[in-house]
Amino acid sequence: MASSESIMKVIYKYLATAPMGTGAEIAALYAPGARVEDPVGTAAHVGTDAITAFYDSVRGGERTIELLTLRVAADTAAFHFRVTTVIENTTIVVEPIDVMTFDDQSQITTMRAIWSPADVVTSTA
Amino acid sequence: MASSESIMKVIYKYLATAPMGTGAEIAALYAPGARVEDPVGTAAHVGTDAITAFYDSVRGGERTIELLTLRVAADTAAFHFRVTTVIENTTIVVEPIDVMTFDDQSQITTMRAIWSPADVVTSTA
Numbered sequence: 001m002a003s004s005e006s007i008m009k010v011i012y013k014y015l016a017t018a019p020m021g022t023g024a025e026i027a028a029l030y031a032p033g034a035r036v037e038d039p040v041g042t043a044a045h046v047g048t049d050a051i052t053a054f055y056d057s058v059r060g061g062e063r064t065i066e067l068l069t070l071r072v073a074a075d076t077a078a079f080h081f082r083v084t085t086v087i088e089n090t091t092i093v094v095e096p097i098d099v100m101t102f103d104d105q106s107q108i109t110t111m112r113a114i115w116s117p118a119d120v121v122t123s124t125a
Numbered sequence: 126m127a128s129s130e131s132i133m134k135v136i137y138k139y140l141a142t143a144p145m146g147t148g149a150e151i152a153a154l155y156a157p158g159a160r161v162e163d164p165v166g167t168a169a170h171v172g173t174d175a176i177t178a179f180y181d182s183v184r185g186g187e188r189t190i191e192l193l194t195l196r197v198a199a200d201t202a203a204f205h206f207r208v209t210t211v212i213e214n215t216t217i218v219v220e221p222i223d224v225m226t227f228d229d230q231s232q233i234t235t236m237r238a239i240w241s242p243a244d245v246v247t248s249t250a
Contacts, residue, residue, distance in 0.1 A: 004241065004243075039198040039199070040198035040199045040200075040201045041198050041199025041200070041201075068194075069193075069194075069205055069220070069222065071221060071222045071239040071240050071241070071244065072239070072241060073164040073165035073166050073238070073239045073240060073241055074164070074165045074166025075165075075166070076165045076166075076237065076239055077239065078203060078222035078224060078239040079222075080194055080205055080222070095194070096196060097194065097196045097203035097204075097205070097222060099203060099224055099239070112201065113198070114196040114197070114198045114201055114202065114203040114224070115196050115198060116129065116196070116197060116198055118129075119196065
């Protein structure tokens with residue numbers, strides 16, 4: 001099993017890459033055949049190509065991410081974080097809790113993002 | 126599928142019952158055959174009897190719980206909360222992230238608690 005330290009390293013890399021990285025750069029942190037559900041209840045993106053396309057589809061604007069809380073237990077991590085996206089004069093903030101599982105090589109095997117449209121706060125300058 | 130509102134109601138009931146309730150009172154919020162893994166990586170408690178016994182086994186001291194963050198998506202909820210347990214002059218604080226899934230009757234079907242011994246803070250008055 002991956003160590004807590006190696007799982008945390010991948011999470012930090014994910015949080016550093018996710019804001020402005022390409023779909024391919026983010027998908028590289030996932031195992032082949034991994035499954036992404038964001039948010040939970042929507043259609044899952046399975047495999048490197050689908051995960052790459054998903055992250056490319058949500059790019060746009062200037063995005064920053066702040067980690068609020070990270071917990072790791074065995075092969076599973078949960079983290080609460082704030083995503084701030086600025087598109088022209090509109091700022092969109094959402095603070096999901098994501099849950100990820102990891103394989104022995106510390107690659108992400110599943111990601112489930114828990115948030116709803118009701119959690120999104122939009123403001124215009 | 127259970128509504129977000131009904132899932133939140135069960136979480137609030139769980140947080141109100143968990144600090145000082147009996148194992149049976151807490152287990153009543155779970156579906157028959159539900160599975161509890163607390164923390165993730167330890168042996169799962171499956172079914173009403175095992176879940177009742179698990180919650181009875183962790184009773185002790187004066188316990189309070191504060192909800193820090195709650196997110197719901199479809200049939201899944203994740204929440205970050207602070208558990209403070211006072212046993213004589215020792216105070217033990219841990220702030221897990223728990224992930225629960227729910228059936229159509231808003232009963233809890235799985236609970237995975239994500240925290241590690243390294244997250245536990247103990248102080249003595």
